Each structure stands twice: as structure tokens, then as C-alpha cells.
Amino acid sequence: MILHILNRSPGTSLVYRDTLSAMGPEDRLLLTEDGVLGALTSQVRHFQAVQGRLFALREDLVARGLIGRCDETVQVVDVDGFVTLTEEADKTVSWF
């Protein structure tokens, strides 16, 4: 399992498309920084292909006032959970 980390909003950047292309069937995707905009209910359809393997960073959602608007299909983790995800993954790939 590989952890992919995406820090761009699907409202601005198309890098999410390359990220999804590069993900294997067990890989996980963590949305961080402006990437957490992709976790909103209105945006999460962009990540339908990785449903169940989609995570978002709690601190970045909270800082933006978006924690209550995060779609329920997204697993919210804090920075300790981020570390755990990197422990569990064979390696990480960052997309920006």
C-alpha cells in the first residue's frame, strides 16, 4: 500500500487527475492543505474512484472552518493519524 498525499484543490488544479491515474487498487489518498477542499460534499465526486481509501487532515479542515462540511465518506485523521498512515504505507508520493 502506497500513501498518496494531495495538497491542491480540485477547484483550481487538475493534478488530482494525475494522482488518481497513479493509484493502485490498495493505495490510499490523504488530502492536506488546500487539498481538503476536495473533501467537501460538493467536491468529493472527483475522488469517487478511491472511495473508502480517501482521507483528509483534520487540522487543515478545522483551520478553514470546513470540518462540518466534510463528506461522510471521507475518513478524517489528525496529524498523528497522518504519521500512522505513513507507517502503514510502503512509501509516500506527494502531488502538488
Add this chain to the structure above:
Amino acid sequence: MILHILNRSPGTSLVYRDTLSAMGPEDRLLLTEDGVLGALTSQVRHFQAVQGRLFALREDLVARGLIGRCDETVQVVDVDGFVTLTEEADKTVSWF
């Protein structure tokens, strides 16, 4: 007439969408830097709404080896032409 200047590729960034939203019926659009990728025949459909008012910077096309791949509906100008466009416009707006 207002000159809009766009330096992002439509292959990566969605800023072109906001640019087009903001353009009035007489306004012109100049593609520069990585923005000249939008002048390729395969990409120029993104800018159909401003056909006839679409320009691309020659020097940036040449540096990228793309001068021969620029769509014929795009008016290619060099940096002197860029200055002329700013003279003719009431003001400029940069999109990035």
C-alpha cells in the same frame, strides 16, 4: 478594451475558467509563459469563447518548441506586440 494575461496551462490549472468569466465582449486574452500551451490546436477549444481575440506570445512558444503547433486561429505576437496590446488596452488583468 481590457487586456487579460494568462500564464497557466489549461492542462494543469482551471484559472482559465475564471479568466473567461471575467472577460467582456471586446476584451482580449494574451497567453504567456506556460499559458501558451493553451494555444496548441489540441487545447485551443478551451478558448473558443474568445476566438478572434486570442493572442499568444511568440517568444514563449519558440522557447518551448511549440511555434509550429500553434493553432491558426491564435494571433501570435512578439514582446513588442505585447507592449502594443497594453498600449491599446485601457488596463491589464493578470491571471495565474
Add this chain to the structure above:
Amino acid sequence: MSSPSDANGDLLIILRHAPHGSSWLREGLDAALVAAAFGKSVSLLFQGDGIMALIPGQGAGALGQKGTAATLDMLAMYDIESLYVDASALDRFGMTPDDLQLPALPVDDATISRLIAVHRLILTF
């Protein structure tokens, strides 16, 4: 709030970046406050991800760096009352003006191009 047709202003600042991820939004708001302090009439247009600036309940960022919520509260103090928000961006994010912490007027594409036409200077952030 003035309607777009009144807004024959000195400066329109277009804010396209979300808070926290970069300093664009903060630096754009700083420019707005300084221009207002210099006596210019300033309008703000929140476009694309920039509408996230208007979401209530924002806090400090990683390591406690300041967000932009406090700066937004200062806009009224500086008489910056012409706030516009890109209606299509609101739609895209599934939001309405009621979701925003400040009263901003939703504007369509034609109005955005008119805002740009009637302001003397445009800065994008």
C-alpha cells in the same frame, strides 16, 4: 452594500486563493486595507477557491499562524463595503450567501466583467 453599477471605484482586488494554503489571500487583503487607508475606494471580488475566505469558523493554521478571519473583520472598519462573490463558484461548492460570514453580493459573469471595466486598477491575488 453598493450594487455593481455604482462601483466606479479606484481599485478592484480579485481574491482567487483559499486561506492558509498560501499567503496570496492574506497579501491581497493587506493590499486592500492599505489602499483603503490611503483613501482609495476599494472593492473585493472573491472568485474560485477564494470564496473559502468567507466561510465562518476559521481558525489558526498549522503552528498557530494567523488566518485571515480577523483581517476580514477589519474590512468594515476601513470602509471596504463593496464585497462581491462569484456566483458560479458558490454554486460549484454547493454554497449560498447564507453560508458566508460577511454579506457579499453574488455576481454573474457579465457583472464580473463590468466590475473590471468600471474600476481604475485591478489587482489579482
Add this chain to the structure above:
Amino acid sequence: MSSPSDANGDLLIILRHAPHGSSWLREGLDAALVAAAFGKSVSLLFQGDGIMALIPGQGAGALGQKGTAATLDMLAMYDIESLYVDASALDRFGMTPDDLQLPALPVDDATISRLIAVHRLILTF
């Protein structure tokens, strides 16, 4: 050119940025050359706008700053021969492998994820 299944390499560098507009591409290629000089087996994947790195006929940039065409020519000298290009990006730009200045193998999504799986370290630029 090795096929993806052979590529059990040390390092995969993913190049997603076009030449000239930013230094990402150049800095990514520099990392590739240094890794190869350090004896690592290096593969390159050109993805998205990064496929523009492979267009022939590139020149110097504004003010004459160096492009990346010369660096690409050095790849073979450093034994970097595993070059892959995102097939969907080629399609999107209406290009074929014949349009490229170096022989790069077009790869589909499944192959891209496999490339990432079989390399020890992945760097994106």
C-alpha cells in the same frame, strides 16, 4: 528501453511541469542526473504538462536562460534509459511518441501505478 516490469529500480522521478515556466522540471532532471551519478538506477515518468519536456526544437527562455533540452541529451550519458510518458497526456495534447525528441514508452494508468510500486523511492517535480 526497459519495459515497466523490469524496472525494479531505486528511484522514479515524476516530471509534471512544463519547461521554462518554472524551475520544477530542471530541478527534477538535476535530481535524476545526480542520482544516476551516485550509481542509482533511475526511471523518469513524464506526466501531464511534463510531456512538453520531450518536444523537439526547444530553445533558450526569456533573457536567454537555459532550457532543459541540453539536460535531456545528457540522460543517456548517465545511463538513464527508462523513460516513460503518460499515454493519456499524449492523447490530451494530440501527440504521439513520434512527436518526441527521445524514445519514451507510453504507459497507461495501471502501468503508472505499477511503476510507482516497483521503485524504492518516488520524487515528484
Add this chain to the structure above:
Amino acid sequence: MRYGLLVQGAPYSSQASHSALRFARALIARGHRLESVFFYHDGVYNAARLAAPPQDEPHLIDAWNGLNAEHGTQLQVCIAAALRRGLLDELESARHGKRGHAVESPFELTGLGQLIDLGHEVDRLVTFAP
């Protein structure tokens, strides 16, 4: 016409500075006057006096200095953006109790108000961003 430029991109990382300099030379060659270049956001890094690019690459700081020397173009750097990023002149360095400085004349640290003034004084303000 009188022009002003707003540069927001770091040198060497983005093409913004290169494009701005190219445009500056072209507008001057056409007989216009370039009053000032204002550096904001990561554009303030253009003022880093210690920049030492490889000899086969353009030296952007020298190029900015040349604009000032030959055409009297002011080089104004937003002080708030600069201090955060470590671009202190001698005065600010002393004020912050530090030794050494990273910015020197003809680049001058100044307030954001100068950008607003510039934008309203000149006939055209053109932004070059990363």
C-alpha cells in the same frame, strides 16, 4: 506612456522575473517610461543581493540594477513581505538586532502604499506572477 510593473514571482523558480524584465526592456525600447518595479509576495526575493547564479545563466539582480542605472526605474520592495522572508536592509537589520543585510540600494524597502500610489500614477500597471 508611463508604466509600472508588479513582480510577484521568485527569481529562478518561476518565469515571472524573466518575463517582467523582457517586457520592461521592450516597453522602454518603444519610448515609454518605466517608473517603478514593485516587488511583492515571492517577488521580493529578486532583491537578494547575494544571489550567485551559474555564469551561463542570466543574473537577474544585475539586470534589475541595470534598469535602475540606465533608466532611473525605481526598485521598490514591500517591506512587510521582505522582513518575513529574511530580506533586511542595513537599517532593518540593526532595528531587529541582527548582523548583516540582504538588500541594498537601488532596491528600497517600502510600504504597500507605494504600490497603490504607483498603480494610480502610471498609465499602465502590468502584473507578472508565478
Add this chain to the structure above:
Amino acid sequence: MRYGLLVQGAPYSSQASHSALRFARALIARGHRLESVFFYHDGVYNAARLAAPPQDEPHLIDAWNGLNAEHGTQLQVCIAAALRRGLLDELESARHGKRGHAVESPFELTGLGQLIDLGHEVDRLVTFAP
């Protein structure tokens, strides 16, 4: 586990440095070891010793120095990326015939080879980019 971080974003301009520091503290708190932070692209600006952010904002350079002091984390700065951008230490400044320096210990200018070594030495390398 042994971790390394690659930081590619300028401080104050992007969240990359903030996110990297937050992650660094969390992994250390969980008992892992952070061997080194490598700064590349605009990340090299994190080493600017003169940075003077407002007092109510985090001082990122101090935070990096703290990681080094408390946990022995190396702070490695790509020398090629740094020289272009004006981030010279005393040795490079003298070598280029300049006065003053912008980078000091515990930040060290080093080759890109150190990044490659780091990536293959540690169990996890995590990139924080702008």
C-alpha cells in the same frame, strides 16, 4: 522508524514549511527518529537567517533550529538551489567575492546527492511542496 523530509516550499508563501514542521513534531512524539530535513526548490528559503516575521506569527527558522537542537535533525540545503537564490554561507560568500552571508549553522549547504542518500537510507521520505 527513521524518517526524512523533503521541503520544497518557501516559508510564509506556502503552507509547506508549516505542514512539514507539524508532521516532524508528530512523528518525533510517536517515537520515530527524524534524521534530516532536506530543503530544495524554494524550500531553501527556509534557511534565510535574517527572517524577521511579526511577533504574533510563528518563527519558522527558529522552529527548524529547535528541531536540530532538541532532536539532532540535520538541516540540509541544496547548494545549487541556494546559490541562485542568494542563500550563501560564509564560505560560499567568500568564494564568490561577496561580503556577508545569509545561511548559518545548523543549516548546511550540501549537494543534491545527500537527498538521494537520505531517500535510500531512511524508512520513509515525505515531501512537502508548495
